[in-house]
Amino acid sequence: MRILGIESSCDETAVAIYELGQGILAESVASQIETHAKFGGVVPEIASREHLQVLPSLVDQVLVEGDCVWSDIDAIAVTSGPGLMGALLVGVTYARSVGLVNNIPVLPIHHMEGHLFAPGLSDAGLPEFPFISLLVSGGHTLLIRVDGLGQYKVVGQTIDDAAGECFDKAARVFSLPYPGGPEIAKLALLGDESRFKLPRPLLNKDNCNFSFSGLKTAVMYAAKGCDNFDDQAKADLAAATEIAIADVLVKKSLRACKKEGVKTLVIAGGVAANQTLRNMLTTESGRAGIDVLVPDLKYCTDNAAMIAYAGSLRFKEGVDISDDWDANPRWKLEDLTPK
Numbered sequence: 001m002r003i004l005g006i007e008s009s010c011d012e013t014a015v016a017i018y019e020l021g022q023g024i025l026a027e028s029v030a031s032q033i034e035t036h037a038k039f040g041g042v043v044p045e046i047a048s049r050e051h052l053q054v055l056p057s058l059v060d061q062v063l064v065e066g067d068c069v070w071s072d073i074d075a076i077a078v079t080s081g082p083g084l085m086g087a088l089l090v091g092v093t094y095a096r097s098v099g100l101v102n103n104i105p106v107l108p109i110h111h112m113e114g115h116l117f118a119p120g121l122s123d124a125g126l127p128e129f130p131f132i133s134l135l136v137s138g139g140h141t142l143l144i145r146v147d148g149l150g151q152y153k154v155v156g157q158t159i160d161d162a163a164g165e166c167f168d169k170a171a172r173v174f175s176l177p178y179p180g181g182p183e184i185a186k187l188a189l190l191g192d193e194s195r196f197k198l199p200r201p202l203l204n205k206d207n208c209n210f211s212f213s214g215l216k217t218a219v220m221y222a223a224k225g226c227d228n229f230d231d232q233a234k235a236d237l238a239a240a241t242e243i244a245i246a247d248v249l250v251k252k253s254l255r256a257c258k259k260e261g262v263k264t265l266v267i268a269g270g271v272a273a274n275q276t277l278r279n280m281l282t283t284e285s286g287r288a289g290i291d292v293l294v295p296d297l298k299y300c301t302d303n304a305a306m307i308a309y310a311g312s313l314r315f316k317e318g319v320d321i322s323d324d325w326d327a328n329p330r331w332k333l334e335d336l337t338p339k
């Protein structure tokens with residue numbers, strides 16, 4: 001069984017082919033980061049236009065690289081939400097058109113379900129259920145208990161900004177371009193995290209929720225209050241910012257595992273590419289007797305391999321392949337769990 005995955009929910013156009021029992025046959029990601037960087041964030045209209053320009057040739061390229069023709073493809077899995085409406089529509093409309101012409105069923109896939117199951121693309125495969133997943137991206141910060149495909153319980157979430165959003169907004173304090181996460185991480189390598197004391201929001205509250213907007217403000221005030229905000233001060237503050245975000249994410253994730261009595265923790269989403277977070281999580285979960293699974297770096301940020309893989313899981317379950325769905329920019333992960 002071969003599934004062609006298409007991802008176009010934000011600023012990455014991505015295509016991949018996943019074969020059951022084989023893994024990924026071919027994949028490609030075309031990033032629009034350079035286009036949007038000069039605007040300091042993603043411009044939805046420009047994103048849609050670029051997806052439209054790039055997607056057809058990307059699909060052709062991946063089919064060739066995967067040594068496939070359309071008749072080798074059993075299903076098309078496409079991200080149908082959440083995300084930017086125009087961007088989603090490009091992927092969904094394209095998937096539907098080629099599906100219709102080639103008589104291939106099209107499966108709507110939830111972007112975050114793709115991230116949730118991305119660790120299944122590793123050699124070790126998916127861990128046993130249940131596991132806790134820390135989903136940290138530009139738009140989401142969620143702790144989810146996963147008991148199976150489509151069986152999700154939100155254990156914790158942010159009450160304001162997402163962790164990635166905090167990185168992206170804090171980056172402006174350092175005059176760093178979008179996306180801020182990898183840029184702050186790079187700068188932090190040169191810094192001493194102990195020079196600036198930043199808060200750990202909600203850490204003392206006995207729950208698994210997050211708050212990042214106050215941290216972003218604290219970074220701003222720390223910079224303003226610094227007499228000489230030179231290169232070293234910037235690096236020190238970047239290191240303190242990165243550690244503060246990672247510290248809260250790690251502690252709350254371990255708290256979620258403890259509360260739910262779950263022994264496996266998985267991380268996913270763009271922020272999961274952060275090396276400091278990965279290192280801290282590995283060390284601290286080891287101490288707490290929790291197994292932690294970190295996906296390959298390329299499967300943390302947006303990609304189509306995770307969409308094709310989630311599509312294969314949905315296809316195997318024998319989902320109703322009806323045409324009764326549409327792109328849904330506000331699709332909630334909880335909506336996938338039968339009430």
Ligand code: KG4
Nearest residue numbers: 137138164179181182270271273274301302
């Ligand atoms: O999952 P993703 O690629 O797209 C969304 O669905 O949002 O996540 C993008 C987010 C951005 O906020 C970006 O700054 C952050 O992930 N990010 C990182 C790193 N790489 C990407 N944050 C911290 N460290 C990184 N290395």
Ligand code: ZN
Nearest residue numbers: 137269270302
């Ligand atoms: Zn994402």
